[in-house]
Amino acid sequence: MFVLNHLWIIPLLPLLGAAVNGIFGRRWPHAVTNSIALGATGLSFVAVLELFREFTHLAPANIPWVQTYLPWIAAGGFRSDFSLQVDQLTMVMLLVVTGVGFVIHVYSTGYMAHEGGYARFFSYLNLFMFFMLVLVLGANYVVLFVGWEGVGLCSYLLIGFYFLRQSATNAGNKAFWVNRIGDFGFLLGMFLLFRTFGALDFAHVLPAAAGAPADAPGQFGTMTWIALLLLTGACGKSAQIPLYVWLPDAMEGPTPVSALIHAATMVTAGVYMVARSHVIFLHSPVAMTAVAGIGALTALFAATIGLVQTDIKKVLAYSTVSQLGYMFLACGVGAFSAGIFHLMTHAFFKGLLFLAAGSVIHATGGEQDMRKMGGLRKKIPWTYWTMLIGTLAIAGIPGFSGFFSKDEILAAAFTSSPYGSTLLWVVGVTTALLTSFYMFRLIFLTFFGSARYDEHEVHVHESPRNMLVPLVILAVLSVIGGWQAAPALWGGVNHFEHFLEPVFSTAAVVGEQMPSPKVPEAASLEFMLMLVAIGAAAIGLYVAWRMYIQRTGMPEKLAESLKAPYQLLSGKYFVDELYAAAIVRPLVWISRNVLWHVVDEQMIDGAVNGVADVSRHTGNTVRQTESGNTRSYAAWIVVGAIVFTSLLLWLAVR
Amino acid sequence: MSDFLIRHSLIASSVVKIAVLLFMVLTALAYLTWFERKVVAHIQSRWGPYRVGPHGLLQPLADGLKFIMKEDPMPAGVDKFVFVLAPLLAMTVALTALGIIPFGPQEIELFGRKTSLAIVDLNLGLLFLFAISSLGVYGVALAGWASNSKYPLLGGLRSSAQMVSYELALTLSVVGVVLMAGSLSLRDIIQSQSGWSWHFLPRWNLFAGPLPQVLGFFCYFTAAIAETNRAPFDLAEAEQELVGGFHTEYSSMKFAMFFMAEYANMVTVSCLATILFFGGWLSPCPVTGHWIWTLYLPAAVFVLGGLGLIWDGLHYTTPIGKFELTVLGAVLVGVGGLTAAPFAIHFAQGPFWFLTKVLAFLFVYVWVRGTLPRFRYDQLMAIGWKLLLPVSLANVVFTSLALVVKNK
């Protein structure tokens, strides 16, 4: 029961690592920095494992296990403590975060070995771990929000890690601002929550919400508003339409960062939050529909963009966005456990893919454009194989983890009523097809065909072992990561879902108030859907093979023939430009011409200078009395004496 | 007439006492100058005044005549008011101080009113004595300032600084006695010293009490000499460096006033020394038992002195001398007989012993002047601040400690 009683250990270790590295690391050799950073993360991973062991022996009555450390804010009726909480959902997140995080730390020691600001990088990374753990461990929305903002900060710092590159800093700012919008919504949601339930602890809010009456379909009640506001925050953090624009640019950061923060952990915080407050969402059909719709739309949208990207990391970024859409879709159709399941598997294979991509970039000496690669299969076999596994996983090839999670989501989307619908399912399947297409496109462009780079300049070399080992680990995980759900195929029990049952049981509770979310589905139907999904994946694979292995001239022709759509896709639907024209430029104009020239210069400076002038002039006038003549002063003293004495006497007689 | 006097007996008696005291004191002062000159002369093995009268006994008269006769110039550019005020002030203060001194224990009957042998008998006598004598500095300072001349100014500055400095030591050195007597009234202080230790040693503060006030007396007397601007502390009127000091510009009666003020101060200080440390009017020998004959000591002294004078007069060269000395001797014998008379014998004791002691002190004054060289100014200040002040403070502390121990 040690770790359970001292939950604070888990987040504190990375914080210490961050502090030590951040303060002293600059003078230390890499070995020391490594040992500290890895030690901190690894220890907290071990602690999480131990926690898991203890957690399994915990009586169901004690779950969620809440530990309150010290009161933080106590203002009037509002009270918020530094309190951490553990339940099954948190457990999963903890394992993912610390596990993948540790692996990526190990990878980073190899990847960043030749970069400047080594200690700074690891200090940021540890700091991110700390905040992420706080986020998932928080027992109330406030602590969760602290972690939420903290990871946002770290993401900003790490995107702008190469702060000498203008693009990097811009990307960092962009991420920060876009997240602000989401956080604004999140805050409003929290306020509304507090106003409705008088507390922000999950322990209070969720049961209360469960007890509260649900909004009718199409009704915009309090629940709906809360849910929608929270959804805004989730969209910001998890890069959903319309706030996804920051994630692709976030690829400016070092690849491990992309892997850890912008694929595996942080960007899934939104999903986590939605799942955490699933009760509220379940109480508002509108919100559920919104979640599902946004998720599906994002998934398809990002996938289409991913089709034509040439930057290897950009492709992965858009695929991340679309996968996140998948998760939202899952939550939107009430299959929260499926969403979390996909979150986990996605953490495995997308982390793997990013790391592998990083390895490729590392191998080709910083080259990110796939058109300048090719034929690397022989040169960097380890990377090739692991990346292939990751691709298979994400494409949903049976037996790999991605297959199980994606299949579950699609099934839920198709079957679960009232949320599910055929349309959602179709979108999901299409997305799956596109996904497998662009992923295999990536593989073929990178590893097959003839080398399109200059052999003499670029000496392709396999990455060092401390980069390959993480790849292998993640590859293994991407394979077996989904097998807990496997038994469901032959009518067995889905262990993962079963494990998360207690958390989402409230969904069942709510379910009694509305048409049951899941109709008992016929195994045959299930099987059918599965086949369709596999088929979609296969088609994607085949088309990619046709286009990039057999008839390599085809893509250009295609681009020629379908010029407009191609431009549209490669221009990412010109969303950035749209935002720039619609929001950014007006804002800048207003800031410059109104806020700066009018408010700041006229009003604020005017007020300050005015005060200064007034005091100066009064001083000038009063100064005349300071004649430096003692006798005048004496006279003044007498005046004071008269006033004072008369006052005293008046008081005495009155 | 007489009943008027009786009705206002307070004023009347005071007036009479003042008149008598003034007469006696002024005469005494005059002859004090003669005394000093004689003594110093003999110390320096000279004859001193010899011409005017036998043994120069009429010299004071001559001096007085000279003072009165002399022209009294008012130097140019002096501040007239202050210039005149200064000597008056000095004189007045000096004489006023004498008014508090009690000369004897008994009370006398004046206009049906018993009053003591002092003009006033305050229960804060000592304090007022110091209060008045602390004003003495003004005479000197103002004189120095008003003369509008550099030597007086320097002298005045010096003496005012000197007096202010030594006043501290003077006052502090007395505190021991006051503590032991537990009173500020001179009469009480004297009374507190009555009695004998081991039947022969009078319990005077100098060598009796919880803590013999030897230190106190040393400080007191040194400071007193400085207070009165007497040698060796007479820097205010150091002829060699400042011509005449603060009274350079003064002449005739004004100068005489300063002169008299100085001697009056000497007398006051001597009286105070007698009172504080030597048991005032108390007889040095117990008048009880087989010491009873000492009651006749005054008479004996007077008679023997008178007889001696007569003998000397008979052998004197000049006829006037023969006459005067014999007459004087006869008067003395008469006085001696008077004091031996039963109705006066007890009354005579106090004044006799008191004046004897005072005379002794005055002799010491002159003796010191004739013996010691003058101090340098820095030495003067050093002695005042670095020697007398600490010592007298220590004296106060030790005395109070001794008292505490004794009262335990």
Added chain:
Amino acid sequence: MVPVSYYVVLSAVLFGLGIIGFLFKRNIITMFMSIELMLNAVNLAFIAFSSVLGNLAGQVYVFFVIVVAAAEAAVGLAIVILIARNRKTLNVERVNLLKL
């Protein structure tokens, strides 16, 4: 016997005179004396009240006032000497560098 209010009135008058002196003398030393005069007036009031109330505290306070006056005189006159030494004058109206 004299009513105490007479004494207090006298002290008030002396105090007022002190103020006038303080206002109308130019010589620093004389102004200083005026201050001393005011202190004395206050002392008189103290003593008068202490005697009418039969409470010696008033006299104790007078004692303290005198002590403080002594200290004040010591320091103040030292300052006066400095002023006279530096400004070569004792007229306060010519010692007015501290202005504007």
Added chain:
Amino acid sequence: MTAVLFFLLAAVAVAAAVSLILQREPIHSALSLIVVMAALAGLYLLLGAEFISAVQIIVYAGAIMVLFIFVIMLLNAGVEERTQFSRMARYIGLPLAFVLGAGLVYWITRWTMGTASAASMGSVTRPLAMMLFQDYVFPFELTSILILIAIVGAVVLARREDERQ
């Protein structure tokens, strides 16, 4: 008897205070002030505060004023020049002083107070000492420290520059 003495001394005190103001020669002002103090000492005697009156003479007349005169002699302060730089003091100074004084007198006369009884308390010296060294011992020590500080300050202030080293 006391009434006569009171009015006598009071007249002397006021006259001397006036002359303190009117004299142009600092030393004359000083002398007038001494007279005031002497008169006040007499008044203290009338009020039965004999000890304080003695202290008044010793400290004020005997020490403080000597210091004043000493400084006057040292600086050779001549007749003060009647400059009129301070409009404030020139025009409203006198009215102010009169307002204050008159106001005080007015208010005082409004109160009815007992009569001062010198005889009421006999020799106050002993009880005064008791009070001073028992009830007020702390302020007493404080004043002693104050005096010490004043001495040091005066010495430091008054010594010449070249004596510094």
